[in-house]
Amino acid sequence: MLENTPKVKLRGLFKIFGADDKSVLPHVQDGMGKEELLEKHKHVLGLQAIDVDMQAGEITVVMGLSGSGKSTLIRHLNRLIEPTAGEIVVDGEDVTQLSQADLRTLRQEKMSMVFQKFALLPHRTVQQNAAMSLEVRGMDKETQDTEARKWLERVGLGGYEDHYPSQLSGGMQQRVGIARALTANTDIMLMDEAFSALDPLIRTDMQDLLLELQLELKKTIIFITHDLDEALKLADHLVILKDGAVVQQGEPQGILLNPADPYIEDFVSDINRARVLRIRSITNPLKSKKFAGDVEADDNLESLIALSEGDTALTYRVMSDGEPIGELNMRDLVKALVPRISSTQAA
Amino acid sequence: MATYDWFFNALGLRDWCDASTSEAPMSMADLLAETGNAVEEPFYAIPFPSLDALNEACGQITQTRDVVKGLEEGFLAIRPALRTILDPITQPLSWMLDGTLYLFTQAPWFLIMAMLLLVTWYATRSVSVMLFNAFCLSFFAFVDHFEPAMETLAVILVCMVISAIFGIPIGIAMSKSNRLQRMVIPVLDLLQTLPTFVYLIPLIFLFPIGESRLYGIAITLYAIVPIIRLTDLGIRLVDQDVIEAGNAFGMNARQKLSKVELPLALPNIMAGLNQTIMMSLAMVVIASMVTAPGLGVLVLRGIRNLELGVGLMAGICIVLLAVMLDRTSKAALSRIDRAKSKTS
Numbered sequence: 001m002l003e004n005t006p007k008v009k010l011r012g013l014f015k016i017f018g019a020d021d022k023s024v025l026p027h028v029q030d031g032m033g034k035e036e037l038l039e040k041h042k043h044v045l046g047l048q049a050i051d052v053d054m055q056a057g058e059i060t061v062v063m064g065l066s067g068s069g070k071s072t073l074i075r076h077l078n079r080l081i082e083p084t085a086g087e088i089v090v091d092g093e094d095v096t097q098l099s100q101a102d103l104r105t106l107r108q109e110k111m112s113m114v115f116q117k118f119a120l121l122p123h124r125t126v127q128q129n130a131a132m133s134l135e136v137r138g139m140d141k142e143t144q145d146t147e148a149r150k151w152l153e154r155v156g157l158g159g160y161e162d163h164y165p166s167q168l169s170g171g172m173q174q175r176v177g178i179a180r181a182l183t184a185n186t187d188i189m190l191m192d193e194a195f196s197a198l199d200p201l202i203r204t205d206m207q208d209l210l211l212e213l214q215l216e217l218k219k220t221i222i223f224i225t226h227d228l229d230e231a232l233k234l235a236d237h238l239v240i241l242k243d244g245a246v247v248q249q250g251e252p253q254g255i256l257l258n259p260a261d262p263y264i265e266d267f268v269s270d271i272n273r274a275r276v277l278r279i280r281s282i283t284n285p286l287k288s289k290k291f292a293g294d295v296e297a298d299d300n301l302e303s304l305i306a307l308s309e310g311d312t313a314l315t316y317r318v319m320s321d322g323e324p325i326g327e328l329n330m331r332d333l334v335k336a337l338v339p340r341i342s343s344t345q346a347a
Numbered sequence: 348m349a350t351y352d353w354f355f356n357a358l359g360l361r362d363w364c365d366a367s368t369s370e371a372p373m374s375m376a377d378l379l380a381e382t383g384n385a386v387e388e389p390f391y392a393i394p395f396p397s398l399d400a401l402n403e404a405c406g407q408i409t410q411t412r413d414v415v416k417g418l419e420e421g422f423l424a425i426r427p428a429l430r431t432i433l434d435p436i437t438q439p440l441s442w443m444l445d446g447t448l449y450l451f452t453q454a455p456w457f458l459i460m461a462m463l464l465l466v467t468w469y470a471t472r473s474v475s476v477m478l479f480n481a482f483c484l485s486f487f488a489f490v491d492h493f494e495p496a497m498e499t500l501a502v503i504l505v506c507m508v509i510s511a512i513f514g515i516p517i518g519i520a521m522s523k524s525n526r527l528q529r530m531v532i533p534v535l536d537l538l539q540t541l542p543t544f545v546y547l548i549p550l551i552f553l554f555p556i557g558e559s560r561l562y563g564i565a566i567t568l569y570a571i572v573p574i575i576r577l578t579d580l581g582i583r584l585v586d587q588d589v590i591e592a593g594n595a596f597g598m599n600a601r602q603k604l605s606k607v608e609l610p611l612a613l614p615n616i617m618a619g620l621n622q623t624i625m626m627s628l629a630m631v632v633i634a635s636m637v638t639a640p641g642l643g644v645l646v647l648r649g650i651r652n653l654e655l656g657v658g659l660m661a662g663i664c665i666v667l668l669a670v671m672l673d674r675t676s677k678a679a680l681s682r683i684d685r686a687k688s689k690t691s
Contacts, residue, residue, distance in 0.1 A: 080594055107597035119592035123610045132606075133596045184596065 005092070006053035007188065007220045008060075008077060013050035013086035015072055015244070018043030021084045034243050046072045047244045050086070055237065056187070057218040061252075063231040064241035070224045073241065074190050077222065078111045079103055090188070108137050112181035116193035118173045120165040126152065126176050127161035133184035151179040155209065171202035175209075182213070191223045195230065207233055228267055232256070232276045240264055253281035257336065269339045274302040282336045283318045283326035291317040297325060301333055349403035350394055364405035422552065429553060437560045440567075443505050444559035448640065451501040452494055459497060460484050471678035479674060483667045492642070492664045499641030499668060503627045506563060510571040510623045515616065518578025519604065528579065535572045543569060543633050551637060562639035566630040573622035581615025582608050614684050621676040628669050642668070 016024060016037070024041045034045040047069045054060040064070045075081040076088055079095055088095040090110060098106060112133060120129045128135075130148035139147075152161060155175040165173050174194060181189050191210075195203045207230060214221065225231050231238055232252050239249040240263075248260040256277060259265040280297040292314035295304055308314050312330040319325070355364050394400040401408040451459060460481070467480050487496040521528045547565055554561040585608050593607045609616075635643025642661045649658020 078595055080591060104597040104599060107595060109597075111595075113592070113595040115588060115592055115595075117588045119586070119588040121589060121607065121610070123613075135606075136596050136598050136602055180596075190595075 007056040007091065008052075008054040008222070009087070009089040010050050010052045010054075010076075011087040011089070013073075013076060013088065014048055014084045015046035015069075015076065015081065016043050016084045017046050025084055045244050046081075047076070047083075050246055052239055052246065052249060053237075054220060054222060056220050058236035059214060059221040059223055059234050060237045060239065061223045061225060061231040061235035062239045062241060063225055063228065065226060067243075068241040069244035070226075070241050071192055072244075074192050074222055074224050077188075077190060078107050078113065108133065108184070110186050111188045111190055112184035112186045113190040113192065114174070114177045114181050114194040116196050118165070118170075118177045118197075120173060120176055120180075122165055125162050125164055126157060126168070129165065129176055130179040130183050132180055147183050147185070148179070151182040152176070154182065154213070155179045169202075171198050171206065174198060174206060178206075178210075178213075182217075186219075188220045188222070191221060193224050193226070196225065196227070203230070210234065228271060229276075232271070240267070252276075253278060257281060265339065271339075273337050273339065274305060275300050277301050277336060279304060279318055279328055280320070280325075282332055283328050284332065286317075286324060286327050288315050288327055291315055291327065293317070294319045294324075295328070296320070301337065304328070304330075304333065349400070351396060351401055351404040355405045360405065364407050366407070422549065426552060433553060437554070437564060440505075440509065440563045441558055441560040443509075444502065444563050447501040447505050448498055448559070451497040456488055456493055460488075463500075467675055470682075471675060472682060473678045476674050476678045480671050483671045486667060487664055490660060490664075492645075492660065495640070495642045495645060495661070496664050496668060499628070499631055499643065499665070502562070502566065502631050502639060502641060503624060503672070506566045506570055506627045506631075507620065507624050509563070509567050510574050510627075511620060513567075514571045514574035514619070514623070515578050518575045518616075518619075519582060519609075521575065521579040522582035522608075531575070535575060538568055539572050543630060547634075547637055557638055559638075562631070562634035562637050565634050565637065566627050566639070569630045570623045570626040573626065574616070574619035577615045577619030577622070578612065581612030581619075584615065585611045614680060617676070617680040617683055621673065621680060624672050624676055625669065628665070628672060632665060 014025060014028060015021075016028060018024065018041070021043060024037065024043045027041065028037060028045060028048055032040075037043055037045050050073065052060070052062075062070045062073055072081060076083050077090070077095070079088070079098070083096060086096070090106070095103070095106065121132065124132075127145070127148050130152050131144040134144045134147055149161065152158060155178050157172065157175050157179060160168065160172065165176060168176070174197075177194070181191075195206045198206060210221075211234065223231075223234055225234075235252045237249065238252040238255055240247050240255070242263055248255055248264055253276075255264065256268050256271070256273065259268055277300060278297065279295055279299050279301065282301075283297065292308070293316055295307065295316045295318055297318050297320040304316065308316075308330055312334055315327055315329045317324050317326075318328055355361055398409060398411045398414065402410045463484060464477055464481055467477050471477070484493075487493045517531065521531050543565070546568060550561055550565055554564070589607055589611065590603065593603045598606065631639055631641060632643035632646055635641065635647050642665050645661035646658050646665070648654060649656075649661065
């Protein structure tokens with residue numbers, strides 16, 4: 001890895017659910033599949049051979065259908081679920097080796113979590129909920145109050161401090177959940193399908209809120225979702241899980257343009273590619289002399305199609321931070337809009 | 348000639364059997380037989396091979412009445428040991444009961460009424476419940492049943508507090524350990540299904556009649572069951588997602604219990620307390636047979652002396668007391684529920 005050492009590093013992570021998981025581990029390591037394991041040994045395969053690096057300050061999105069093990073994966077990071085085998089290294093420290101007391105300290109100070117079903121304390125006010133993490137740590141009341149107030153304000157809940165969770169809508173409850181995680185002031189935030197229970201418009205709002213906060217806070221966020229649009233919108237690094245194994249991971253644009261197998265091709269085939277793909281991802285080296293105009297590398301293809309008014313003969317110069325970094329022919333753009341689907345070609 | 352002689356003859360035990368001719372007193376049947384007036388028994392009257400029937404055939408077998416006597420002697424033999432242990436442990440219960448009874452019967456009526464209504468207001472914040480309670484208390488006083496009613500109430504309150512002090516921790520421990528739950532539930536079932544008279548018998552032998560802990564223990568044993576059950580259930584029913592959140596933010600076991608589990612289980616625990624109060628009331632009437640004071644004594648007098656009016660009047664007071672306690676504790680429960688899911 002060229003970049004600095006990853007914030008969270010998973011190496012050879014296995015999870016098998018069952019009474020005697022250690023003894024059936026060798027079978028799985030020898031390549032036994034999920035169905036066979038269930039049939040022969042009555043154990044359920046949760047995760048197999050997970051190797052993922054999560055960089056500091058990035059949003060790593062783990063995506064997969066239900067049952068693919070994504071929620072299991074995120075619960076390994078703070079050891080809400082014990083792994084069968086493998087390493088979970090956070091800031092150079094192997095989480096699997098921690099004592100219970102050290103583990104609690106890690107959960108209090110290094111990781112906070114946002115839940116799909118909010119999991120707020122119903123008998124406490126919004127303010128008290130947000131302050132929970134500090135209260136657990138034994139901070140004085142004043143710090144708890146000011147911190148909780150600050151972050152509630154930040155997620156747009158100023159004025160709701162004395163309400164109870166049941167008085168708020170789903171979206172607002174999840175804002176409390178996010179404020180609670182932010183108040184903990186941890187480097188790492190785990191978000192387990194945090195927006196999946198919200199309706200689509202609210203979900204978009206929340207995604208924007210998260211991106212806006214991230215721009216400023218630069219947390220290491222691990223985000224679980226089953227929604228590809230959400231994954232592509234948020235991800236700096238995208239990990240796709242299937243049956244407990246990583247099928248492909250990398251930069252989301254790259255996955256979109258070069259899906260590794262039919263499972264992912266199926267996934268990405270329904271996407272509005274013009275909106276998701278960035279000009280940067282399909283830029284070629286500079287060759288031509290004449291350009292129809294300059295475009296920003298981080299704009300999406302949709303904006304360029306609008307700009308060119310559909311003329312495929314044009315070539316644009318791609319600019320980033322005021323410097324030309326390459327060119328883009330409208331023909332390449334049109335080609336990139338068509339998903340490469342080997343399965344349908346074969347059929 | 349007894350029915351089962353053949354059995355011991357066949358086993359070759361005749362000599363052993365006759366070695367000790369029973370010196371036990373004769374049974375009524377034997378006496379009848381000796382007088383020669385024995386009724387000719389029909390051929391189908393074969394006795395079940397009970398201890399008594401076998402004893403007739405073989406003197407070595409003990410008779411049932413000896414077993415009964417053995418039980419009694421066994422119990423009396425361990426009684427001193429049990430009392431050395433139980434006496435000091437249960438002594439505070441006597442003090443609590445006597446003290447509370449003294450307070451409730453000696454303080455002037457207007458003070459007690461004011462105190463009870465204040466407690467009602469604090470617990471329920473409901474004007475209607477308070478008015479109802481004021482009506483009931485005035486009624487007791489009006490028909491000159493205030494003192495026995497207050498005695499009953501005092502006993503119930505003490506037993507409720509004791510049940511909560513022991514029941515809630517037991518319930519919490521049960522919710523944490525499946526094995527403990529499996530062990531405790533049969534005991535709870537036993538306490539609930541045993542006819543109340545049955546455990547009055549050993550208690551009478553263990554504690555001197557006239558000491559208040561005798562009925563205190565009888566009532567508590569009966570009334571503690573629902574609060575244990577509902578504490579256990581309540582904590583087990585707490586939303587797993589919220590507990591997971593507690594874990595994810597690094598709560599230790601004690602923080603989880605005090606900040607998450609107990610508050611969320613509180614409605615169930617309060618429902619258990621309500622049941623405990625109602626069962627104390629049921630038992631305090633029965634326990635009047637072992638000197639529990641209060642309205643139960645009047646009911647008992649009504650039964651013993653066939654004084655219908657006395658029994659009925661005490662019965663009416665008991666019903667009113669029951670409704671009072673039930674209303675008050677339910678109103679307190681719903682106040683907690685409201686606080687939990689506050690919709691302004």
